[in-house]
Amino acid sequence: MPARQTSKPRARRQTPQARPYHHGDLRRVLIDAALQLAEEGAEVSVREAARRAAVSPGAPFRHFPNRDALMAAVAAEAQRRFRAEIEAAMGEAPVADPLGRFRAFGLAYLRWARRNPAHFEIISTGRYFAHGSSAELTRDNAELIALTERILAEAAEQGLLRPADLKRIQIAGRALVYGFARMNLDGHFPRWGVEEGEIERMAEGVIDLFIAGIAKP
Amino acid sequence: MPARQTSKPRARRQTPQARPYHHGDLRRVLIDAALQLAEEGAEVSVREAARRAAVSPGAPFRHFPNRDALMAAVAAEAQRRFRAEIEAAMGEAPVADPLGRFRAFGLAYLRWARRNPAHFEIISTGRYFAHGSSAELTRDNAELIALTERILAEAAEQGLLRPADLKRIQIAGRALVYGFARMNLDGHFPRWGVEEGEIERMAEGVIDLFIAGIAKP
DNA sequence: CCATTATGTAATCATTGATTACATTTGGGC
DNA sequence: GCCCAAATGTAATCAATGATTACATAATGG
Numbered sequence: 236m237p238a239r240q241t242s243k244p245r246a247r248r249q250t251p252q253a254r255p256y257h258h259g260d261l262r263r264v265l266i267d268a269a270l271q272l273a274e275e276g277a278e279v280s281v282r283e284a285a286r287r288a289a290v291s292p293g294a295p296f297r298h299f300p301n302r303d304a305l306m307a308a309v310a311a312e313a314q315r316r317f318r319a320e321i322e323a324a325m326g327e328a329p330v331a332d333p334l335g336r337f338r339a340f341g342l343a344y345l346r347w348a349r350r351n352p353a354h355f356e357i358i359s360t361g362r363y364f365a366h367g368s369s370a371e372l373t374r375d376n377a378e379l380i381a382l383t384e385r386i387l388a389e390a391a392e393q394g395l396l397r398p399a400d401l402k403r404i405q406i407a408g409r410a411l412v413y414g415f416a417r418m419n420l421d422g423h424f425p426r427w428g429v430e431e432g433e434i435e436r437m438a439e440g441v442i443d444l445f446i447a448g449i450a451k452p
Numbered sequence: 453m454p455a456r457q458t459s460k461p462r463a464r465r466q467t468p469q470a471r472p473y474h475h476g477d478l479r480r481v482l483i484d485a486a487l488q489l490a491e492e493g494a495e496v497s498v499r500e501a502a503r504r505a506a507v508s509p510g511a512p513f514r515h516f517p518n519r520d521a522l523m524a525a526v527a528a529e530a531q532r533r534f535r536a537e538i539e540a541a542m543g544e545a546p547v548a549d550p551l552g553r554f555r556a557f558g559l560a561y562l563r564w565a566r567r568n569p570a571h572f573e574i575i576s577t578g579r580y581f582a583h584g585s586s587a588e589l590t591r592d593n594a595e596l597i598a599l600t601e602r603i604l605a606e607a608a609e610q611g612l613l614r615p616a617d618l619k620r621i622q623i624a625g626r627a628l629v630y631g632f633a634r635m636n637l638d639g640h641f642p643r644w645g646v647e648e649g650e651i652e653r654m655a656e657g658v659i660d661l662f663i664a665g666i667a668k669p
Numbered sequence: 670c671c672a673t674t675a676t677g678t679a680a681t682c683a684t685t686g687a688t689t690a691c692a693t694t695t696g697g698g699c
Numbered sequence: 700g701c702c703c704a705a706a707t708g709t710a711a712t713c714a715a716t717g718a719t720t721a722c723a724t725a726a727t728g729g
Binding site: 497498499500509510513518519 | 684685686687688689
Binding site for chain 2: 706708709
């Protein structure tokens, strides 16, 4: 690049709307672009996100030190939505029915995972908990854990559960829904002879089976 | 190595062991190298596998049409080992005790997943079931599914189970262990306050909780 | 008004998956 | 045994990507 015209005084103000040199909120736009890319099933590359934001390939690195930091921000956003939807679903179950709320939690969990597979994968792999903006990510995640803990404690107080260690129940329950969600995400069900249309019903059945197993008869 | 001496009539037989032009069994070596790479936590790249096999970067593509085909072969090998270990563990449980065998299956499953995280991830993501050498992969996988199916059918015949749909129990059980294995693999447990040393015991507890839930009281 | 800082661009690099032309070896048909 | 075709490895090359650096431009506040 010879002779970069450094002598030119300075562009006065740029023509009316020839796209300003500075992007409005590039950080936000990059996160959204990455989320969208993920949901489209494509590999999330920094360059492609930059392309969608109509910005140079190096620009994103002004906002994120590296690719993982971008992905961490994406994870935080996805986790926020996940938590919001689950808490909304719980709000519709009667407060006085802990096991009903437990059930609602599981159903909402599996439904969101099924409808947002790429988002769910990103917040699940846990690869991005160590990098960058993990503050909210960690908080939103911890809040969901605490939620089931409270519900199970209430159920125990009301004498609804067969005697068992509560933490064990909590982890088993989460392993169950996480495993089911991932079996779907990872394409296991065709190998189990479970058709696409049956998954929703199977999810319900599996949750009910588990609850029947821990509930006092 | 400049000047490849193309004028030389033809190397008579190659000096004693100056590495023959043709690798002994490159395919096998590449799979092993990839398995090893995965277990070391590194990204599995075709080039690095080639490097470890002391072969040119293009050589692997003589044996695998693309990277995914290599990974599919790796998955097939890992799945073979997985199946072998689980069946061995089952062989030590009394045939007459279906629920005991079911339990042994779960324990062996979780132990292998814990000891071979990278292998487990490769056979779990299901990304490689569609590509290349999926014949054995699919067979070994299906065999493990059929195994739990038989065990549960026996348990039901012997009247050991509370009334419930067997397939539902089977899928719930698999989701439970898969979810537990992946929670560990994906680094969830630190966020659940479960220390490294407690995982083994928690695995056992979770499996027992599930079995207690499906077994006739 | 201007200087400091934030933010974007251009150029460049190393790594990787992939392809192509060419070299070497191997093995079967004669 | 000999020779040619198929198999297998090498060298060179491409496009895409994450990342870094030098530089250009905008925004901000003293």
